[in-house]
């Protein structure tokens with residue numbers, strides 16, 4: 210007899226990622242995809258890794274292959290502590306946890322902090338992977354309004370005034386999906402609000418190091434360290450396949466996250482952590498970030514020019530100074546689904562923005578564009594195709 214499969218209520222809560230489904234369709238030959246959210250393969254430091262593998266084996270020997278602390282491999286926590294100091298965050302190695310990608314931290318946070326029915330406040334739009342990480346723990350979402358400068362502090366304050374939330378989740382720098390960055394003055398107000406309201410903020414910062422121009426803005430964690438779990442990763446500045454993320458976690462939450470991780474995977478790959486430690490302390494990270502910026506900046510500038518040439522009046526887009534994404538907004542009531550179907554048929558794909566909202570019906574006139582993976586000539590062609598699809602859509606369903 211086949212076993213009876215009694216799915217847990219939380220399992221039924223796990224949605225199939227709509228974006229993964231889109232990515233399957235658009236990975237067909239002949240379709241230029243601006244839909245992905247992944248680094249350019251040209252950005253991976255393959256030669257550096259070849260050189261570091263023997264170094265790791267010589268230096269750490271069997272320790273690099275053995276079980277290790279759940280908190281993280283000590284030399285990597287030491288290296289991350291130095292990296293964070295450059296970002297304005299004072300954290301001792303003991304304050305730092307290593308996880309299997311920042312996604313591993315987000316899951317741990319959901320597991321340790323969210324009860325069914327708890328409220329979680331997120332930006333509208335927000336990073337879909339965070340929703341995927343939190344949703345199995347069955348929260349309800351509250352949306353914080355955003356504009357071209359990212360999250361609006363007054364909206365955050367209003368959301369928190371009427372509700373007791375388990376946590377606030379924000380991506381303040383080169384956000385996925387919008388590419389927007391919250392300016393310093395807003396960060397200070399956000400820090401003041403979360404302190405005054407006694408709320409925990411999860412600040413997710415995978416893209417901050419990928420700044421193409423302008424001055425860096427300090428993480429909110431540096432302004433309200435007791436109230437912020439700062440989450441970051443080497444995925445966009447080393448290699449996502451190595452799955453190295455890290456977090457600075459205040460107070461007793463750190464101990465709970467360690468206990469939760471023990472039950473998940475005991476610890477993140479020791480060998481990959483040792484590689485990451487050498488990558489940071491050997492100065493390779495700093496060099497590689499510059500190389501990655503040199504790959505991405507011209508592509509982002511090309512996308513900006515192509516959008517200005519090919520997208521019709523009434524459409525606006527974010528002007529990110531870094532990261533991997535541009536966000537396009539059409540006139541109210543416009544339907545990006547129609548554009549999506551026309552574009553894919555003509556050979557170019559993007560992600561309709563509605564998938565990044567927690568409330569059904571929102572974001573119908575928006576789209577996310579990625580500029581890291583397509584080659585420059587493909588990128589221009591894809592924007593021309595999408596622009597033409599918008600024009601057709603405007604004429605056929607005015």
Ligand SMILES: Cc1ncc(COP(=O)(O)O)c(C=O)c1O
Nearest residue numbers: 310311312336380385442444454
């Ligand atoms: C905002 C954000 N957070 C977290 C992640 C997950 O990254 P990691 O590879 O570190 O798990 C991503 C990846 O796209 C992201 O965009």
